[in-house]
Amino acid sequence: MHTPQFMPVGTQATVKGVPPRDLQEMGAEFVLSNTYHLYLRPGDGLVARRGGLHKFMCWDGPILTDSGGFQVFSLSEFRKIDDDGVTFKSHLDGSMHRFTPEKSIAVQENLGADVIMCFDECPPPNDREYNEISLRRTHAWALRCRQSHQRSDQALFGIVQGGIFRELRERSARFITDLDFPGYAVGGLAVGEHKVDMFNVLEWMDDALPKDKPRYLMGVGEPTDLIRGVARGIDMFDCVLPTRLARHGAAFTRDGRINMRNRKFEDDESPIDAECDCYTCRTFTRSYIRHLLAVGEMLGLYLMSLHNLRFLMNLMSHIRAALHERRFDEFARAWLERYERLKISGAIPGI
Amino acid sequence: MHTPQFMPVGTQATVKGVPPRDLQEMGAEFVLSNTYHLYLRPGDGLVARRGGLHKFMCWDGPILTDSGGFQVFSLSEFRKIDDDGVTFKSHLDGSMHRFTPEKSIAVQENLGADVIMCFDECPPPNDREYNEISLRRTHAWALRCRQSHQRSDQALFGIVQGGIFRELRERSARFITDLDFPGYAVGGLAVGEHKVDMFNVLEWMDDALPKDKPRYLMGVGEPTDLIRGVARGIDMFDCVLPTRLARHGAAFTRDGRINMRNRKFEDDESPIDAECDCYTCRTFTRSYIRHLLAVGEMLGLYLMSLHNLRFLMNLMSHIRAALHERRFDEFARAWLERYERLKISGAIPGI
Numbered sequence: 174m175h176t177p178q179f180m181p182v183g184t185q186a187t188v189k190g191v192p193p194r195d196l197q198e199m200g201a202e203f204v205l206s207n208t209y210h211l212y213l214r215p216g217d218g219l220v221a222r223r224g225g226l227h228k229f230m231c232w233d234g235p236i237l238t239d240s241g242g243f244q245v246f247s248l249s250e251f252r253k254i255d256d257d258g259v260t261f262k263s264h265l266d267g268s269m270h271r272f273t274p275e276k277s278i279a280v281q282e283n284l285g286a287d288v289i290m291c292f293d294e295c296p297p298p299n300d301r302e303y304n305e306i307s308l309r310r311t312h313a314w315a316l317r318c319r320q321s322h323q324r325s326d327q328a329l330f331g332i333v334q335g336g337i338f339r340e341l342r343e344r345s346a347r348f349i350t351d352l353d354f355p356g357y358a359v360g361g362l363a364v365g366e367h368k369v370d371m372f373n374v375l376e377w378m379d380d381a382l383p384k385d386k387p388r389y390l391m392g393v394g395e396p397t398d399l400i401r402g403v404a405r406g407i408d409m410f411d412c413v414l415p416t417r418l419a420r421h422g423a424a425f426t427r428d429g430r431i432n433m434r435n436r437k438f439e440d441d442e443s444p445i446d447a448e449c450d451c452y453t454c455r456t457f458t459r460s461y462i463r464h465l466l467a468v469g470e471m472l473g474l475y476l477m478s479l480h481n482l483r484f485l486m487n488l489m490s491h492i493r494a495a496l497h498e499r500r501f502d503e504f505a506r507a508w509l510e511r512y513e514r515l516k517i518s519g520a521i522p523g524i
Numbered sequence: 525m526h527t528p529q530f531m532p533v534g535t536q537a538t539v540k541g542v543p544p545r546d547l548q549e550m551g552a553e554f555v556l557s558n559t560y561h562l563y564l565r566p567g568d569g570l571v572a573r574r575g576g577l578h579k580f581m582c583w584d585g586p587i588l589t590d591s592g593g594f595q596v597f598s599l600s601e602f603r604k605i606d607d608d609g610v611t612f613k614s615h616l617d618g619s620m621h622r623f624t625p626e627k628s629i630a631v632q633e634n635l636g637a638d639v640i641m642c643f644d645e646c647p648p649p650n651d652r653e654y655n656e657i658s659l660r661r662t663h664a665w666a667l668r669c670r671q672s673h674q675r676s677d678q679a680l681f682g683i684v685q686g687g688i689f690r691e692l693r694e695r696s697a698r699f700i701t702d703l704d705f706p707g708y709a710v711g712g713l714a715v716g717e718h719k720v721d722m723f724n725v726l727e728w729m730d731d732a733l734p735k736d737k738p739r740y741l742m743g744v745g746e747p748t749d750l751i752r753g754v755a756r757g758i759d760m761f762d763c764v765l766p767t768r769l770a771r772h773g774a775a776f777t778r779d780g781r782i783n784m785r786n787r788k789f790e791d792d793e794s795p796i797d798a799e800c801d802c803y804t805c806r807t808f809t810r811s812y813i814r815h816l817l818a819v820g821e822m823l824g825l826y827l828m829s830l831h832n833l834r835f836l837m838n839l840m841s842h843i844r845a846a847l848h849e850r851r852f853d854e855f856a857r858a859w860l861e862r863y864e865r866l867k868i869s870g871a872i873p874g875i
Contacts, residue, residue: 190822215815223811231807456582460574464566471541
């Protein structure tokens with residue numbers, strides 16, 4: 174795998190609307206899928222009977238599954254956390270379920286991804302008192318995940334929590350890295366905290382996490398955040414943003430985000446982004462895309478998704494080249510200045 | 525163009541959910557688009573400014589537009605027919621519009637398809653009295669369409685009407701063929717009449733229409749109807765059926781239609797149709813497709829649409845080969861017997 178890497182999200186064993194051959198064409202390498210969703214439907218047992226997620230969704234490349242924790246806390250209608258695990262009500266049919274660290278690992282072993290994640294709690298980032306309590310639980314659960322994990326063909330990553338609080342984050346990094354996982358995620362960010370707090374945490378983690386193992390920032394996909402994340406040592410990202418924005422009609426361009434439903438594109442014969450080489454931009458006009466979105470045609474969502482995903486793939490590829498050629502700071506500043514239409518002063522990671 | 529040919533329907537300048545490169549891959553040659561829909565959105569003026577439908581939707585192959593008549597009669601909330609034309613209320617926003625034969629041709633000239641259709645009335649097929657009245661109008665309108673049509677790079681097809689009544693159909697065929705169009709459609713069928721009535725009309729038309737010009741049966745796409753239509757001399761078909769069925773979870777297979785939402789496919793590792801060579805069948809299991817449909821994932825509709833369309837493309841290609849090799853009767857009987865799981869006696873066109 175090339176790093177840094179952005180992973181498209183295939184929540185229900187499919188990157189929404191995008192067939193695997195198109196993911197391959199756009200240069201996607203790593204795909205993420207959601208344990209909570211797959212556990213509920215079609216069930217991890219069914220996926221295991223198919224020979225695992227790769228075979229089930231026909232994706233040859235690496236796959237990462239999250240632990241289900243985030244969705245248990247954000248999606249389920251009712252949840253009761255205790256030190257042993259979480260009891261929750263399915264958002265689909267109200268049925269009751271229980272996830273423990275052991276259960277999450279067992280489900281992820283059934284799903285069979287290449288990288289799996291420790292089951293953790295994702296607490297409100299600004300609540301210091303609750304983060305203290307929650308952190309003890311997350312650490313105990315990390316240990317139990319490590320102990321129950323059996324498949325040697327899967328890498329189990331640890332997750333650092335601790336909200337926006339330096340002491341907690343550093344304590345968490347010490348505890349989790351002591352457990353010696355093959356990779357580390359920074360969890361509990363991009364969930365409503367201030368951007369400046371998120372970048373502070375990433376800077377502390379840049380010092381606290383080992384340099385020789387992959388670092389994964391969960392749930393981040395805004396282009397500017399990818400650049401600023403890489404500037405702070407992050408190797409892996411995932412986010413539903415490119416496909417979700419696509420479904421809402423928003424497209425990434427080198428000059429910032431645009432709303433393709435806007436009437437001003439009605440007679441616009443240029444591609445969404447003149448610098449993009451995706452199938453959509455190589456083939457169709459803004460006028461046509463705008464028509465598809467305006468009349469609610471499925472093809473519009475597909476073409477927009479292809480573009481937004483390829484845009485991030487291209488960005489990551491440019492980032493990798495800049496890192497390789499030791500001109501990342503320069504690249505980052507130029508990229509952000511144009512995308513955000515502002516002058517940036519100061520050195521990276523101040524950007 | 526190879527005949528006989530099935531034309532996928534791209535109602536709003538897109539075959540629902542299927543990008544042009546996939547249409548090309550599956551062997552689609554001719555695509556149909558709807559004048560009524562495009563006139564309302566994005567407007568034929570906008571399409572003309574884009575250089576016509578081919579450029580707008582990025583389809584290099586031939587395109588046929590209908591006259592808008594069928595949708596005016598079936599979709600609009602309010603319509604008032606007089607001998608000069610039809611006043612109707614848009615099904616989208618209630619705005620009032622008027623189509624005359626001249627207007628329909630002007631709109632179709634703006635859209636710029638290769639084959640365009642005469643503006644006609646599509647009356648209830650079983651109402652003899654009304655069909656008498658309507659036929660006079662349809663004939664007068666055909667003449668006006670012919671007179672107002674100016675673009676020499678478009679072929680204007682005439683449409684035979686007359687419901688299920690032999691005398692009316694034959695009268696209509698005489699009138700319309702006397703106007704000497706480059707092709708003829710059999711209109712007003714597949715709108716609720718008995719199948720046996722439809723095939724009777726096709727047999728009368730097989731004798732009444734010139735052998736050396738294409739004959740187009742509008743709105744028919746059921747595999748068995750394609751075979752029985754070809755047996756009665758039809759060269760062109762169009763229908764929303766393959767993509768509409770796909771969106772409802774129904775798939776064509778060589779052994780008949782199946783409902784891919786059915787729970788019995790949950791653990792089925794075979795492709796939708798083992799004899800199909802489409803991307804879907806080459807790649808994915810029924811189990812996976814069933815999962816996508818069950819959880820409402822867009823990719824399911826796309827993969828099903830690819831399959832159903834390719835299924836009809838393959839069928840037409842087999843039909844062409846059988847005709848070429850003078851073994852169509854044998855082919856048709858074997859195909860129908862397997863698909864319909866029945867024994868067919870008697871010679872074609874009795875099938």
